[in-house]
Structure formats: C-alpha cells, structure tokens
Amino acid sequence: MGEILSLAANNLISPIILSFALGVFAAFARSDLTIPEAVAKGLSIYLLFAIGFKGGAGVAAHGVDAKLVGSLVAGLVLSAVLPFVAFAMLRAMTKLGTLDAAAVAGHYGSISIVTFVAATSLLNGRGISSEGYMVAVAAVMEAPAILSALWLVVRSGRGADMDAGLMREILLNGSIVLLVGSFAIGWITGEEGLAQISSFIVAPFQGVLCLFLLDMGLVAGRGLRESRGVLGAGAVVFGLTMPLVGCLFGLAAALLLGLSLGGTVLMMTLAASASYIAVPAAMRVALPEANPSIYLTLSLGVTFPFNLTLGIPIYAAIAAAILGG
Amino acid sequence: MQTHKAKRVEIIIEAPMERRLTKALADAGVTGLTVLPVLGGSGRSGRWSREGQVSRAGGMVAVVCLIRPDRLDRLLDAAFEVVERHIGVVSVSDCEVLRAERF
Numbered sequence: 254m255g256e257i258l259s260l261a262a263n264n265l266i267s268p269i270i271l272s273f274a275l276g277v278f279a280a281f282a283r284s285d286l287t288i289p290e291a292v293a294k295g296l297s298i299y300l301l302f303a304i305g306f307k308g309g310a311g312v313a314a315h316g317v318d319a320k321l322v323g324s325l326v327a328g329l330v331l332s333a334v335l336p337f338v339a340f341a342m343l344r345a346m347t348k349l350g351t352l353d354a355a356a357v358a359g360h361y362g363s364i365s366i367v368t369f370v371a372a373t374s375l376l377n378g379r380g381i382s383s384e385g386y387m388v389a390v391a392a393v394m395e396a397p398a399i400l401s402a403l404w405l406v407v408r409s410g411r412g413a414d415m416d417a418g419l420m421r422e423i424l425l426n427g428s429i430v431l432l433v434g435s436f437a438i439g440w441i442t443g444e445e446g447l448a449q450i451s452s453f454i455v456a457p458f459q460g461v462l463c464l465f466l467l468d469m470g471l472v473a474g475r476g477l478r479e480s481r482g483v484l485g486a487g488a489v490v491f492g493l494t495m496p497l498v499g500c501l502f503g504l505a506a507a508l509l510l511g512l513s514l515g516g517t518v519l520m521m522t523l524a525a526s527a528s529y530i531a532v533p534a535a536m537r538v539a540l541p542e543a544n545p546s547i548y549l550t551l552s553l554g555v556t557f558p559f560n561l562t563l564g565i566p567i568y569a570a571i572a573a574a575i576l577g578g
Numbered sequence: 579m580q581t582h583k584a585k586r587v588e589i590i591i592e593a594p595m596e597r598r599l600t601k602a603l604a605d606a607g608v609t610g611l612t613v614l615p616v617l618g619g620s621g622r623s624g625r626w627s628r629e630g631q632v633s634r635a636g637g638m639v640a641v642v643c644l645i646r647p648d649r650l651d652r653l654l655d656a657a658f659e660v661v662e663r664h665i666g667v668v669s670v671s672d673c674e675v676l677r678a679e680r681f
Binding site: 542 | 592594597598626663664665
C-alpha cells in the first residue's frame with residue numbers, strides 16, 4: 254500500500270499530470286485558455302506517430318515471438334468481453350436503461366490511446382522496458398467492443414444502425430491507420446530509422462505530451478462543468494471501479510502470456526481505459542438514442558482523470574508486486 | 579436584374595452523420611451543397627460547444643443547399659431518412675438566385 258501511495262504521489266507531481274490539472278483548473282475557473290482545434294489535432298497526430306514508430310522500432314530490435322500473436326488475440330478477446338462485464342456492473346449499480354448502459358459498456362471495452370501513452374511515459378521515466386508490439390494490441394482493441402455493445406442492444410430487441418460504412422469508419426479511423434502505419438514504418442526501418450528521426454519523435458515527446466494533456470484537461474474540465482447533474486452517484490462509482498476490474502482482466506491476460514513487467518502494466522492500462530474518440534463517434538451513428546452526455550462524461554470526465562492520476566500507478570504497483578521489479 | 583425563386587434548405591446535424599447525409603442528398607439528385615462548421619449552440623439535448631470536444635463525435639455541421647422548388651420534396655424525403663433519429667434541425671426558406679440553371 255505504501256508503495257502504491259508513493260508511486261501515485263510521484264506520478265501526481267510529474268509535468269504531464271500537472272499540465273492536465275492546469276487544464277482542468279482553467280476549465281473550472283472559466284478561463285479563456287484554449288488550445289486551437291488544429292493545434293490539438295496536430296499534437297495528437299505527433300503523439301500517435303511517435304508512439305507507433307517507437308513501438309515498431311522496438312519490435313524490429315527485439316524480434317517477433319509467439320507472444321505477439323497471443324497478445325493481439327488477448328487484446329481482441331479483452332475488448333470483446335469487457336463490455337459484457339461493464340454492462341452487468343452498470344445494470345447492477347445504476348438506473349441506466351439497456352441502450353445507455355450498452356453504449357457506456359462499449360466505451361469501457363475499447364481503449365484510450367492517451368492513457369496508453371501516459372503509461373508508456375511513466376514506464377520510460379522509471380527505465381522499465383515493454384514489448385513494442387503493445388502499440389498494435391492497442392490498435393486491435395479499438396473496435397471489437399463496439400460490436401459487443403451493439404450486440405447487447407440488438408439482443409434486447411432494440412435496433413442498431415450497423416452498416417458496412419460504419420465498419421469501415423471504425424476499422425479505418427484516422428487514429429488506427431496512423432498508429433498501425435507508423436508502427437509498420439518503425440518495424441520496417443528499425444533502429445536505423447529511429448536514429449534518423451529520434452530528435453523529432455523522442456526528445457520533444459514529453460513536452461508535446463504535456464501540451465496535449467493540458468488540452469485534455471481543458472476538454473475534460475469543460476465536459477464535467479457542462480454535464481453537472483448528468484451522472485448519478487452509481488455511475489460515478491462505476492467510472493472509478495470499472496478500470497480496477499478491467500485492469501485485473503488485463504493482468505490475467507498478461508500473466509497467461511508471460512509478458513514483461515512493462516508489457517503487463519500496459520495490458521492492464523489498456524483493459525482499464527475507456528474510449529472517448531472512436532467509440533462515441535460510432536455510437537452517435539449506430540445508437541443515436543443513447544445519451545452522449547452520459548458516456549462521454551463517464552469516460553472522459555471520470556475514468557480518464559482517474560487512470561491518469563491514480564490508476565496507472567496502481568496498475569504499475571500491482572504488476573510490480575506480482576512480477577517483482 | 580432578373581432573379582429566380584429557389585428554396586434554401588439548411589440541415590444542422592451531428593458531424594459523424596455528415597458523410598451519410600451528403601451521400602443521401604447526392605443520391606436524391608442534389609448537385610450542389612455547402613458544409614459549414616458550427617461553433618456551438620443549445621437545444622433539446624442541452625448546450626454544447628465545439629471548444630469542449632475531444633473529437634468530431636460531439637460536434638455539429640450545417641449542410642446548406644439551394645434547389646429549385648420542384649425538387650424540394652425529394653430532397654426532404656432523402657434528408658429525413660438520415661436525420662430522423664438524430665440530433666439536428668432541418669429548415670426550409672424561400673430565396674432567390676441569379677442563375678437558375680445551376681440549381
């Protein structure tokens with residue numbers, strides 16, 4: 254317990270968390286501080302490219318093993334299964350109807366790439382290495398949860414607008430294409446390729462992440478401010494406990510696969526995080542009657558800050574206690 | 579100067595539905611339209627602002643088309659198919675255009 258508190262305290266005073274806190278503060282204080290939309294988009298493209306490229310270069314350096322395929326399959330299964338767990342918890346803990354509960358559940362099977370990036374940053378800061386292909390695992394975990402959520406709705410006798418166009422949009426959304434594409438480039442060009450552009454994608458990474466999290470803090474803070482009263486106490490408790498449940502599923506998968514300490518922390522973080530980019534867009538198309546304020550506020554306003562501040566250090570401490578290190 | 583009567587249809591809809599709406603309008607024979615960004619607003623679903631969005635999912639766009647009056651019903655039928663279950667506003671107003679053959 255002492256170690257978890259120490260890790261959490263160290264994490265809380267890191268530049269990236271303090272940048273996020275500054276954004277939340279500015280939003281609640283109604284400051285006119287904003288990151289222009291195009292700049293925020295540019296920052297996210299940079300982060301996705303950098304994290305994908307470094308993951309690919311890591312795989313090129315350490316080679317491919319059976320764990321890569323196993324990890325991808327585990328990611329797919331986790332993403333497909335976690336919505337059912339989340340749905341059951343939501344039905345037990347909240348008064349949400351089937352439609353809203355299924356829409357929220359879909360978010361909790363999918364992932365937050367920014368949370369993943371923050372976890373890799375924490376690992377790098379402590380000199381803990383991880384499997385480079387965890388980036389690919391993150392990419393495959395985006396979509397299956399959406400299908401599970403839609404199945405939950407269809408099973409209840411309600412309709413969902415699922416068409417080929419939506420599947421294409423989910424599978425080829427910009428984040429996935431960029432992440433997988435940069436991962437492939439990193440894998441193909443290897444250490445040599447990384448050396449060529451490291452001054453661009455390695456050295457400035459932490460600073461860019463700070464600015465991006467400042468923007469995320471602004472968005473999360475404004476979302477919380479404008480959605481006051483949307484979430485009941487049960488929903489908030491769900492938003493704080495579901496990550497802990499999800500991380501245990503991630504831990505089990507990582508232990509089965511025999512991942513390293515860093516890989517285990519990342520698998521736990523992926524399973525614990527909730528989407529706020531790919532899934533909301535899919536839900537607006539497929540389940541327009543579901544209330545977007547509920548799922549966006551929960552994933553972005555409750556679970557994302559929890560994971561960023563306390564969740565990741567908790568997952569790192571649990572993994573370290575089990576695996577040593 | 580000679581002007582001609584036309585209808586101006588403005589559809590404000592969730593950004594993720596933009597492509598579906600413009601495709602439906604094109605399929606209904608609409609040859610020209612303009613998509614405009616929307617900064618924010620409020621309605622039955624509450625207040626929202628483009629500023630507080632992390633992705634396009636929570637944003638809105640405005641699709642504007644000018645058409646000949648005799649094409650209006652077909653356009654509205656096509657638009658309604660897409661917007662029926664979604665947050666948004668459809669409005670029709672009278673307007674005049676200079677070059678009727680373009681609409």
